[in-house]
Amino acid sequence: MEDCIERSLKVFPGGSNGEFNLPEELATVIVRGKGCELEDCAGRRFIDFSMGWGSVLVGHSHPDVVAAVSRRISQGSNFAYVTEESIEVAEEIVCISPACDTVRFAASGSEATHYCVRMARGFTGRPKVMKFEGAYHGAHDFGVASVFPQQPPPHPKVDWSGTGTIPGSDPLLLSAPFNDAATTATLIAEHAEDLAAVIVEPLQRCTPPEEGFLEKLRQVTRQHGILLIFDEVVTGFRLAYGGAQEYYGVTPDLVAYGKALGGGYPIGVYGGRADVMNCTREDRSDKPSYVWSASTLGGNPISAAASRAALAVYRQESTYDRLHALGRYLRDGMRRALMNTGAPGQVIGDGPLAQVVFTTEPIRNYRSMLTANRDRGRAVMLGLFEKGVFLNPMGTKLYLSLAHDEAVCDEFLERFTATLRETGYGRAPKTRYAFTESACVSVGRSAI
Structure with a gap:
C-alpha cells in the first residue's frame, strides 16, 4: 500500500x-x-x-453495463464516426428531451457545454454569455470562472480565480445571482443587444431553483432572442428520465449532458433546436454562422454501448x-x-x-x-x-x-x-480533524 x-x-x-x-x-x-x-x-x-x-x-x-461493454469491445474501440450504438443513444435523447431536435456527441460534459456556448455565439452573432455565480460548467475558462470567488465582484463582473487566466481577460462573460429573477432580468435587458446565451445549472450544485425562477429565465431570454442553455451534466437522468427539463417543466434552446449518461464511461452530448444545431453542418462552412464541432472520442462505441445499457436501467419501473x-x-x-x-x-x-x-x-x-x-x-x-x-x-x-x-x-x-x-459537538472527544480556527485550512467551494 x-x-x-x-x-x-x-x-x-x-x-x-x-x-x-x-x-x-x-x-x-x-x-x-x-x-x-x-x-x-x-x-x-x-x-x-x-x-x-x-x-x-x-x-x-453494474452487470448490464459490464456485459454491454464486453460484447462491444472486441469489435473496435473508436472510429471517430457514427455507429449503431451512438445512433440508438442519440435517438433516445431526441425522444425524451423536448429541447433536442438533433444532437452531437462529445467525450465529456465539459466538451458539451463548451460547444453549446460556441453554437450560441455563432447562431446569434452576439459575443456575450451570462452564467450564474457559483455554477460550474466544465474545465474550460468560462466553466470555472466565478465558481468560488472569495470576494465576489459586483454583478455582472466575473471572478477569474482558479482559471489560470489573466483577471478581466474576457469581458464577454457576465455573471448573475442564481435565484434572483429580478436582478437577472435587469442584467439580461441591459446586455441583450450583445448577449448570445444564458447558461444555467437548473439545480445549481445542490441549491434548488426557487419557484418561478427558471420560468422567468425562459421568459426573459425568449423575449430578447437570447438562447437558454441548460447544463444537465449533473441533472440529466438523475432528477428524472427526462432530466431537469421534465422535472421542472422548462424547455431550453440547447442542452448539455454527461456524467450519468455514460454509466461510468466517458461521454458528453449536446443538442437543441434544429436551426441552432445546423450551425455545425460542414456543408455550411462558408456561412457566417458556421461553428466547427467534432470530437475524437465523442460517441465512441464503447461509451455508447455503456450508455445504452445505463439508459435501459433508468427506464425500469x-x-x-x-x-x-x-x-x-x-x-x-x-x-x-x-x-x-x-x-x-x-x-x-x-x-x-x-x-x-x-x-x-x-x-x-x-x-x-x-x-x-x-x-x-x-x-x-x-x-x-x-x-x-x-x-x-x-x-x-x-x-x-x-x-x-x-x-x-x-x-x-x-x-x-x-x-x-x-469535531466539536456532543460529548465525544475530539479527533485530530476537530475544528479549530487555526488547524483547518479554508478552501473554496468544490466545482465537480
Whole structure:
C-alpha cells in the first residue's frame, strides 16, 4: 500500500487527479469498485458517496453495463464516426428531451457545454454569455470562472480565480445571482443587444431553483432572442428520465449532458433546436454562422454501448421514485444528526443529491453559501473519509446511486453523527480533524 501511495504522491500534484486535497495520512489508491463500495490498495472498504462524481448512477460494475461493454469491445474501440450504438443513444435523447431536435456527441460534459456556448455565439452573432455565480460548467475558462470567488465582484463582473487566466481577460462573460429573477432580468435587458446565451445549472450544485425562477429565465431570454442553455451534466437522468427539463417543466434552446449518461464511461452530448444545431453542418462552412464541432472520442462505441445499457436501467419501473425516496431519507437523517448534536447547519439538495452546509442562513445562491463555516465543513469531511466514507473532502455534494439503499445510508449517518461529535459537538472527544480556527485550512467551494 505504501508503495502505491508514495508513487501517487510523486506523480500527481497533491497525490490526486484533482479536487481530492487529502492530507498525506489519508491518501489512498482505489483498486476496485462494486455497487456502492470501493476497495483501496490496502484492502480497506469504503462506502462511496462520490460515485465517480456522479457518473456511476447505476452503481460500480453494474452487470448490464459490464456485459454491454464486453460484447462491444472486441469489435473496435473508436472510429471517430457514427455507429449503431451512438445512433440508438442519440435517438433516445431526441425522444425524451423536448429541447433536442438533433444532437452531437462529445467525450465529456465539459466538451458539451463548451460547444453549446460556441453554437450560441455563432447562431446569434452576439459575443456575450451570462452564467450564474457559483455554477460550474466544465474545465474550460468560462466553466470555472466565478465558481468560488472569495470576494465576489459586483454583478455582472466575473471572478477569474482558479482559471489560470489573466483577471478581466474576457469581458464577454457576465455573471448573475442564481435565484434572483429580478436582478437577472435587469442584467439580461441591459446586455441583450450583445448577449448570445444564458447558461444555467437548473439545480445549481445542490441549491434548488426557487419557484418561478427558471420560468422567468425562459421568459426573459425568449423575449430578447437570447438562447437558454441548460447544463444537465449533473441533472440529466438523475432528477428524472427526462432530466431537469421534465422535472421542472422548462424547455431550453440547447442542452448539455454527461456524467450519468455514460454509466461510468466517458461521454458528453449536446443538442437543441434544429436551426441552432445546423450551425455545425460542414456543408455550411462558408456561412457566417458556421461553428466547427467534432470530437475524437465523442460517441465512441464503447461509451455508447455503456450508455445504452445505463439508459435501459433508468427506464425500469420505479427508478426515480426510488432515487428520490433515498435522497429524502439521507437528507432527513443528516438533518436529525445536526439537530441531535447541536451542530449549526442545514442540508440542501434534491433527488439523489445532498450537501451539508454549516450555516443557519437560508441558502439561495453562491453568496449565501459564503456564510458557511468551511473550516468546519472541511474537518467533518476529513473525519468521514477517515471513517471509510469516500467523498470529496472539499465539502461538495454527496451522490447517491441505484446501488445505495437505506442500510448504506444508515451506515453513513452513524459515521456522520460520530464525526460531528468528534469535531466539536456532543460529548465525544475530539479527533485530530476537530475544528479549530487555526488547524483547518479554508478552501473554496468544490466545482465537480
